[in-house]
Amino acid sequence: MGDLLSSRQPLRVLHVEDDLRDAELCRLHLEQAGFSLQAHIVASAEEFGKALQSAPYDVILADYNLPSWSGLDALDTLQREGRDIPFILVTGTLDDETAVECFKKGATDYVVKDRMARLPFAVQRALDEKDAREDRKTAERIRDLLASIVESSDDAIIGMALAGTILTWNRGAERIYGYGPEEVLGKPVSLLFMPDSAGELRQAMEALERGQSRSRHEMLGATNSGGRIHVAVTLSPIRNAGGQVSGASAVIRDITDQKRSQNEIMEAQKMEAVGRLAAGVAHDFNNLLTVVTGYCSMILDQLKEDDPMHREISEVNKAGERAASLTRHLLAFSKKQILQPRVLDLNQIVAEMDRMLRRVIREDIELVTVLDPGLGSVSADPGQIEQVIMNLAVNARDAMPNGGKLVLKTENVDLDETITQWHINVTPGVYVNLSMTDSGSGMDAETQARIFEPFFTTKGHGGTGLGLSMVYGIVQQSGGTILVYSEPGHGTTFKVYLPRVDQAAERAECAAASTPPRGTETILVVEDEDAVRNLIASVLQKQGYTLLLAKNGGEALLVSEQYSGKIDLMVTDVVMPSMGGTELATRMKPLRPDTKVLFMSGYTDSGIVHRGILNPNTAFIEKPFALPALARKVRDTLDAP
Ligand code: ADP
Ligand code: MG
Secondary structure: OHHHHHOOOOEEEEEEOOOHHHHHHHHHHHHHOOOOEEEEEEOOHHHHHHHHHHOOOOEEEEOOEOOOOEHHHHHHHHHHHOOOOOEEEEEOOOOHHHHHHHHHOOOOEEEEHHHHHHHHHHHHHHHHHHHHHHHHHHHHHHHHHHHHHHHHOOOEEEEEEOOOEEEEEOHHHHHHHOOOHHHHOOOEHHHHEOHHHHHHHHHHHHHHHOOOOEEEEEEEEEOOOOOEEEEEEEEEEEEOOOOOEEEEEEEEEEOHHHHHHHHHHHHHHHHHHHHHHHHHHHHHHHHHHHHHHHHHHHHHHHOOOOOHHHHHHHHHHHHHHHHHHHHHHHHHHOOOOOEOOEEEOHHHHHHHHHHHHHHHOOOOEEEEEEEOOOOOEEEEOHHHHHHHHHHHHHHHHHHOOOOEEEEEEEEEEEEOOOHHHHOOOOOOEEEEEEEEEEOOOOOOHHHHHHOOOOOOOOOHHHOOOOHHHHHHHHHHHOOOEEEEEEOOOOOEEEEEEEEEEOOOOOOOOOOOOOOOOOOOOEEEEEOOOHHHHHHHHHHHHHOOOEEEEEOOHHHHHHHHHHOOOOOOEEEEEOOOOOOOHHHHHHHHHHHOOOOEEEEEEOOOOOOOEEOOEEOOOOEEEEOOOOHHHHHHHHHHHHHOO
16 A cells, blocks of 8 residues: 555645644554645634635545534535545544434545544545546546537447447438438448448448458448438447457448539540540541532432432432431530521520420420520520420430420529539539420439430430430530439439520521522632542532632642632632641632632531631531532522622
8 A cells, every 4th residue: 555655645634623633643644554744734614614715635634523613514615615525534433323424415434533543544545436536527528528529520420239230320420311310229220321232231240240340431321311322431340348349330421522523523524535536536427428428419310210220329318318417416416516606595496496396295295384584695506406405305205105294494594603512514604594304204323424425325226325415515515504403203304504695686597498509600619538529519510600629728729820710709628638728718818809718617626617616707518518508508608798
């Protein structure tokens, strides 16, 4: 005991005693036992009160019988002050009743004066008990602190039994999963995960039993409302005092938003890459198809309707046209289509499409349009916007094989910065929103992630997988965004956002189809692909024009220099090796200021179109073109003021 006691230096004693000899006796006993003492002796209630206020004490020794008051009164004072100091009565004699009363009032111990040898033990025990009390309080404080940290965490922190039963449930868990504690306590933890994750979860639980933990493991969580969330799960074994695994803790973080941003970035990159590939293929195909369909229609012109070759060539022609439409889709997707934007009223477009839409969707589908009368204008290519609406409507129809409802809605929408929290690719700004909602089959997340990819279809041979990729390209190229909201079994909404412009809409006019007009002017055709050049030449010659031909810009300038007559029109390809069509036109301008220019291209990365948007004053024809369309365009360009 000696060693232990000497480590507690010095023992601060408040001694309530009127007899100094008794006090001295106590001191002797304690010092003999190894205590070193710093004693303060008081005799009156008043002195006692003062001493308590002015200094800290380790122990109070008190005589029971004092002249004007008793040890019991001292005990009362101590209790009133709310101080936790061990209180030992040192007294001559004490009857059992008084002793019991003293203990009831909170005395720690009592020592009878003629058995003073017990005093050091009583003091030591009182001190040890006090230490234990304090340790317990500290432990309680730490436990409360830990509990409040767990409780206030944003993450779900869950205690489990080894069998996977949920034992504790914090507020983070409630927030993420939407269950109150009463709904989950005692339930299996598998409740918190999608069935697809069951195998993973089982493995993780088995690993826990072997004492292995698992850090930030990504899994699919299931919320109370049936929602599916991405979670990062850390599972750790909890061991008992004996070192055996007795339970486990799960820290679950909701990473759905983070995942969504990552996915959107990856998605955008993937679409860019696929777009570049598609654009490259489509560009080369355009030239080839112009030749195929061009010669087909020339041959057809020369064949009588009843010629057996007529049908066969028609088939070739049709196949060529189908292929041309496919490349147009690809170009649209890769944002390489040439757009001829005008300031439009989407309400007008939707209204004018009403008849056509009703024909496309079936009778068992109810079409509802909700048009905002105060809708702002957008700047877009009307033909392309019709394509967007048509493709979305056809898909909606396909998703409602047993009928349903299709709602087309227009409205003005202002998107502020908060939108970027949900969709990082969307720029805040003022938009016109065209949304199309169907009550059809809806889509799961895997399908949604791929719908805009070209050739992605869930319709087997019935689908081309090009509808939405085209929609995507057109919307993006028009400076807009398309978002999709869908749940399996709950229908689908596509939202197209186009930037709102501050101008009144023009009325859309429609082009009249007629027989290709003829002419007698002189035309210089500049095109590097022999087949295409020859084709254009023979078509235009047949229409009555005089033709000059050149393989490239340099040759065109040479031809122009050597030709003494008037050249009324130059039809030039835009993309050619060494000197492109734009440069050629610029160099030709001072030499022949009266010569008009018609550009042709299948591709928008060129001088005449800036980011695929055509200057309205530039005459342009998109490859591949039908020959009558070329003849008409040539005539229009010649006749233009
Ligand atoms: P396609 O219609 O030829 O399959 P799309 O590019 O138009 O090609 O659409 C791609 C896929 O997107 C469809 O196969 C379908 O799975 C899905 N999809 C598109 N629109 C909807 C819709 N409204 N409801 C359900 N699924 C849709
Ligand atoms: Mg489709």
